[in-house]
Amino acid sequence: ARGTPMARMRVNGQALEFALDPATPLLWALRDAANLTGTKQGCGGTGQCGACTVIIDGGAALSCAVTIGSLEGADVTTVEGLTSHPFTLALVAEDAIGCGYCLPGFTCAVAALLQQSPRPAAEQVDALPNRCACGMQPRLRRAIERVAGASAPDLS
Numbered sequence: 001a002r003g004t005p006m007a008r009m010r011v012n013g014q015a016l017e018f019a020l021d022p023a024t025p026l027l028w029a030l031r032d033a034a035n036l037t038g039t040k041q042g043c044g045g046t047g048q049c050g051a052c053t054v055i056i057d058g059g060a061a062l063s064c065a066v067t068i069g070s071l072e073g074a075d076v077t078t079v080e081g082l083t084s085h086p087f088t089l090a091l092v093a094e095d096a097i098g099c100g101y102c103l104p105g106f107t108c109a110v111a112a113l114l115q116q117s118p119r120p121a122a123e124q125v126d127a128l129p130n131r132c133a134c135g136m137q138p139r140l141r142r143a144i145e146r147v148a149g150a151s152a153p154d155l156s
């Protein structure tokens, strides 16, 4: 008999092994197996809301749409790994936290964007799939402006 398949990756700098079906979406492995519940499910895993966004190998990715079987050896960062990121601190400084549901995905999306584009254009920010239903967009934008151009931290 074959043993349980293992998916091995680094999550927030720690080596993790998931003894789960390789077809398991990363979102549920993080939440249910690794107890990293910051990452949210918003649209039923249809890839439209961005609430489940994490950073995989330096780029923003929808964790509902990525299977753990495809992530062998990958480097994953979730919102739990961004607690001291300048954007997280800027969100607090701008009082940009509404209900908080969109924020983990938004934080990951912006952190990845800032790494690739330290001074993102407004259109790049608007192109993010993440939406805030609490009306925090102006404050979220100010938080991005607050950190744009600052030296982007290494997320790896």
Ligand code: FES
Binding pocket: 040, 041, 042, 043, 044, 045, 046, 047, 048, 049, 050, 051, 052, 053, 062, 063, 064, 065
């Ligand atoms: Fe909505 Fe993943 S849960 S995009």
